[in-house]
Amino acid sequence: MDLLTFARGPALQWALVIFVVGTIWRLIGILLLPRKPDFNEPRSTHPWRGALGLIVRRTVPKREFAGPTAFGNTIGYVFHFGLAIVVFGFVPHILFIRSLTGLHWPGLPSGVIYVVGALTLAALVAALVRRLSHPVLRLLSNADDYLSWLVTAAPVLTGLMAAAHWGGPYPRLLAIHVLSVCVLLAWLPFGKLMHVFLVFVARGTTGALFARKGAST
Amino acid sequence: MNTTTVKAGEGSVARGVPMPDVRQDKQGDLAPQERLDIAMRNFVRDFGAVAATYLESCIHCGNCAEACQYYVQTGDPRYTPIWKIEPFKQAYKREMSPFAPIIRALGLKRRVTVEELEEWQELIFDSCTMCGRCTMICPMAIDIASLVGLARHGMHKAGLVPHELFAAAERGEREGSPLGATPKVFKERVDWISDEEEVEVHMDLPQADVLVTISSIEIQKYPQSIAALAKVLNHMGLSWTFRSQGYEATNFGLLSGNADWQRHMSMKLIDAAIACKASLVLLPECGHAYTAMRWQGATMYGKPLPFKVRHISEFLAEHIADGSIRVRKGLNKSVTFHDPCQVVRRGGAIEGPRIVLEALGAEIREMRENRGMNWCCGGGGGVISIHRADALRYKAFQIKMRQVEDTGAEMLVTSCSNCRLSFDDSQAHFHWDKTAHSLLEAVAENLDTPPARAAAGPDGARAP
Numbered sequence: 001m002d003l004l005t006f007a008r009g010p011a012l013q014w015a016l017v018i019f020v021v022g023t024i025w026r027l028i029g030i031l032l033l034p035r036k037p038d039f040n041e042p043r044s045t046h047p048w049r050g051a052l053g054l055i056v057r058r059t060v061p062k063r064e065f066a067g068p069t070a071f072g073n074t075i076g077y078v079f080h081f082g083l084a085i086v087v088f089g090f091v092p093h094i095l096f097i098r099s100l101t102g103l104h105w106p107g108l109p110s111g112v113i114y115v116v117g118a119l120t121l122a123a124l125v126a127a128l129v130r131r132l133s134h135p136v137l138r139l140l141s142n143a144d145d146y147l148s149w150l151v152t153a154a155p156v157l158t159g160l161m162a163a164a165h166w167g168g169p170y171p172r173l174l175a176i177h178v179l180s181v182c183v184l185l186a187w188l189p190f191g192k193l194m195h196v197f198l199v200f201v202a203r204g205t206t207g208a209l210f211a212r213k214g215a216s217t
Numbered sequence: 218m219n220t221t222t223v224k225a226g227e228g229s230v231a232r233g234v235p236m237p238d239v240r241q242d243k244q245g246d247l248a249p250q251e252r253l254d255i256a257m258r259n260f261v262r263d264f265g266a267v268a269a270t271y272l273e274s275c276i277h278c279g280n281c282a283e284a285c286q287y288y289v290q291t292g293d294p295r296y297t298p299i300w301k302i303e304p305f306k307q308a309y310k311r312e313m314s315p316f317a318p319i320i321r322a323l324g325l326k327r328r329v330t331v332e333e334l335e336e337w338q339e340l341i342f343d344s345c346t347m348c349g350r351c352t353m354i355c356p357m358a359i360d361i362a363s364l365v366g367l368a369r370h371g372m373h374k375a376g377l378v379p380h381e382l383f384a385a386a387e388r389g390e391r392e393g394s395p396l397g398a399t400p401k402v403f404k405e406r407v408d409w410i411s412d413e414e415e416v417e418v419h420m421d422l423p424q425a426d427v428l429v430t431i432s433s434i435e436i437q438k439y440p441q442s443i444a445a446l447a448k449v450l451n452h453m454g455l456s457w458t459f460r461s462q463g464y465e466a467t468n469f470g471l472l473s474g475n476a477d478w479q480r481h482m483s484m485k486l487i488d489a490a491i492a493c494k495a496s497l498v499l500l501p502e503c504g505h506a507y508t509a510m511r512w513q514g515a516t517m518y519g520k521p522l523p524f525k526v527r528h529i530s531e532f533l534a535e536h537i538a539d540g541s542i543r544v545r546k547g548l549n550k551s552v553t554f555h556d557p558c559q560v561v562r563r564g565g566a567i568e569g570p571r572i573v574l575e576a577l578g579a580e581i582r583e584m585r586e587n588r589g590m591n592w593c594c595g596g597g598g599g600v601i602s603i604h605r606a607d608a609l610r611y612k613a614f615q616i617k618m619r620q621v622e623d624t625g626a627e628m629l630v631t632s633c634s635n636c637r638l639s640f641d642d643s644q645a646h647f648h649w650d651k652t653a654h655s656l657l658e659a660v661a662e663n664l665d666t667p668p669a670r671a672a673a674g675p676d677g678a679r680a681p
Contacts, residue, residue: 028315030270035265039522061356073280213563
């Protein structure tokens, strides 16, 4: 079995198994913990509206915080949107997803994807530099932060290298790219990257609880 | 209980601010390991899906620092809100999280030590008012203040509370008031203010529609509030009473992290309300009293409360709007309002004060950050009682001074006596010319006489 066959075959299958089982395990481990009944007279009886509202609204930072968080938020926006565009807009990715799930949609021109990929990688590097240099981020950061950065940046870098045919024969570059995605998938449930799911749970929780009180969000 | 203080080192200085002394207070004679075990056990005692969601969701973006007055004013990264619960976050991940067995087996998170908890005492108590502003900036919307509340549960049971806060809470549990406003003292104050202001104050009526409560800060420092309450309620012709078995709304059990004491303090009010068959418990100008009874009272009771609970600012706005409180437009000046965090941001009683101030004829000049975005006065959450935190609190208060000055308003009003205390203390410290006035007292001073049914006693009174 050559490296590409291994990457596309057993490696990806196992990564997907770990991703799915790990994600479900972690979500269940959190959500099945007890919840105290709240007997206090609610101000609003529409907690779901509060939950959905905050999930949407918190995507945009508040005006009052715009100044001090502008740089960090801009970097965050660039690499989050960049990742989404590259993952779901690149035609080979869409074909790959189609082969796994049957789902497909129109892709973006490859030139656009390459520019977006380069911007994404630059934003990720900026995020790392900021994490290493900002006193607050340095204090908060642990191994999970750096490992999660690495497994996120690696597929972007290896993808760009494969697209540019830079650094070796294309099948090997592609295999390394697929393997880097496998590592990303396998790590996602265990560290902070789980926020791709938990963002809905956490925002929804606060949105619902605070809506009940009429508290500010 | 034995109390000890350990000076763990010299205080530091950040941006010219002398940081609080590295002083760690302890209650009791527990062995270090026992202290640690108790802290963690009580941290998780009220633990559930909500706290776990929050502890799992932090992405370490550091944004919360920019919402915290203590970080913004000092630049000290330790004051980053989520960092204030770091030992408890570590312990959760190692002991309780979905992957805890793997984390322990691989040694990915080391055990928290009692020395770390001692070090964190300053972060959990001195430099967090549980104002909740950090939730407004967090991209995951984590309610960090609620986690600090849980951490305080652990710290209290482990005997790791700052002395002054512990002493106030213990006195509240023992005497019924953290500031010595015992039933006897309260009655004396009521008699005195009643004579002084020539206003009838109902005490210990066997039955009343409204149980009125008060904070010990008002009893001891702002007794005019008692008269103001009486004037407004008499003006409305309501059936109301104070009850000596349950009048103190301040809940230092909540502030210090003792859930049992919190329950005892809340139950006094609940029992008093049930005893006099009140349909409404009126909470005073006190932020944490609102949290304790409006949003946690039924939780303490274990079932829905058989009466409604309202903050005085909500009550005033509702009854000015329905015409049962008639006021003159006597505040003929520009006014800015300081939003108490627990009542407004976290309590949801947001617009009431504006309705009241408009009715009083004030020209409202909002601070740049107002309502849910307002900056805390820096004295809530029991912080004002911790003397070693004074320098830090004054530094944080400078944000408030700038906010108020920027409005150019002639008058400053708030609806929390703890905020007023914080303002008064800082006003004296900075020789500032602005005083925080009471919203309630402003209404009482501008009641449109003649009173509707002031002569009506409890028997002839209207429904609240």
